[in-house]
Amino acid sequence: MQYAELSDDHRISRVIRGNWQLAGGHGPVDRAGSIADLAAFADAGIVTFDCADIYTGVEEIIGEFRQAYRQERGQAALDRIRVHTKFVPDLDKLGQVTRQSVEAAIDVSLARLRTERLDLVQFHWWDYSVDGWLETAGWLGELRKAGKIRNVGGTNFDTPHVVAMCDAGVPLVSMQVQYSVLDTRPERQMVAAARERGFQLLCYGSVAGGFLSEKWLGVARPQMPLENRSLTKYALIIEEIGGWTVFQDLLAALRAVADRHGTDIATVASRWVLDRPGVAGVIVGARNRSHLASNLAIADLTLDAEDHRTIDAVRARMTMPPGKVYEIERDREGRHGSIMHYSLNSKVA
Numbered sequence: 001m002q003y004a005e006l007s008d009d010h011r012i013s014r015v016i017r018g019n020w021q022l023a024g025g026h027g028p029v030d031r032a033g034s035i036a037d038l039a040a041f042a043d044a045g046i047v048t049f050d051c052a053d054i055y056t057g058v059e060e061i062i063g064e065f066r067q068a069y070r071q072e073r074g075q076a077a078l079d080r081i082r083v084h085t086k087f088v089p090d091l092d093k094l095g096q097v098t099r100q101s102v103e104a105a106i107d108v109s110l111a112r113l114r115t116e117r118l119d120l121v122q123f124h125w126w127d128y129s130v131d132g133w134l135e136t137a138g139w140l141g142e143l144r145k146a147g148k149i150r151n152v153g154g155t156n157f158d159t160p161h162v163v164a165m166c167d168a169g170v171p172l173v174s175m176q177v178q179y180s181v182l183d184t185r186p187e188r189q190m191v192a193a194a195r196e197r198g199f200q201l202l203c204y205g206s207v208a209g210g211f212l213s214e215k216w217l218g219v220a221r222p223q224m225p226l227e228n229r230s231l232t233k234y235a236l237i238i239e240e241i242g243g244w245t246v247f248q249d250l251l252a253a254l255r256a257v258a259d260r261h262g263t264d265i266a267t268v269a270s271r272w273v274l275d276r277p278g279v280a281g282v283i284v285g286a287r288n289r290s291h292l293a294s295n296l297a298i299a300d301l302t303l304d305a306e307d308h309r310t311i312d313a314v315r316a317r318m319t320m321p322p323g324k325v326y327e328i329e330r331d332r333e334g335r336h337g338s339i340m341h342y343s344l345n346s347k348v349a
Helices: 031-044 058-073 075-079 091-096 099-113 133-145 159-167 190-197 229-240 244-261 265-274 289-300 305-315
Strands: 003-007 010-013 015-018 048-050 082-087 118-123 149-155 172-178 200-204 279-285
Touching (some): 003 172, 010 082, 015 289, 058 082, 058 099, 082 099, 099 118, 118 172, 159 190, 244 265, 265 279
Parallel strands (some): 015 279, 082 118
16 A cells, blocks of 8 residues: 555545445445444555545444554554544535534544544535635634644635635645546646645545446446436536547546556556555445445556556547536536535535
């Protein structure tokens, strides 16, 4: 496994296990099995786990894992683990966010995760037109100074708002963004800002909800509605890049690269993101340990110049999604924004 430093006291595995699948959106969750799976990932070197306050029950599962892992492996083993959570106030409550409500939300995550300090809190704000996002970021910085948070990051902010937070003295170490061979919007502005301001990118969507895999190579375009909201989200991105035909050409190119290395499309797609400038880690969702070997393979793969030429030949014919990071998703009346859930914290509570 490869590792990166988000800060002096924050070392992460560059392959990060995503855990939103444990919220139950893909079916019943085996709690005991999930805890054992998390331990298997940690033992194998994938020691960084991504979750959120809005993922129903996930912080609690990881909290139980942390407790069991300390009991079975010892404090030194637990100290290698980094858990990245999020603070995502509901859209309809943005105008009611206060210093006290922010701290209360952090205290809830601390209790769920069974820790005295959150490793990374990634902050999101649904609507820039509602005042308070900058003050809220500042309050998270104050809670870092108070010892409740190790580091502060963000998720799905565009570059101007990230720069504003940095200029206001918010000590951002990371920004979580959607980034894949299908969606390179971070390269328009965010990558340069990360280099200039000293934060790093943590990237989700590297396999486009599973579309970047052998399962979809050589098959007809699926009909709506799709199995889950994640597939719907990335199906819309495929339409943005030029449609199903060019997507099939991309899958064929990724398959050719995978064949040269004895691996699969998803591993190549994730490694491609991991190699982009400014990227500290890729977040790969895993429901259980059946994905562990493929996740480990991402760190072992090295793409060469021929591999990049093969992929770039197709990318040259693709149209990248428009706008800034997360811009089309913020249009709640548009096709990308209308599928989002904006007030999940009240349901989690």
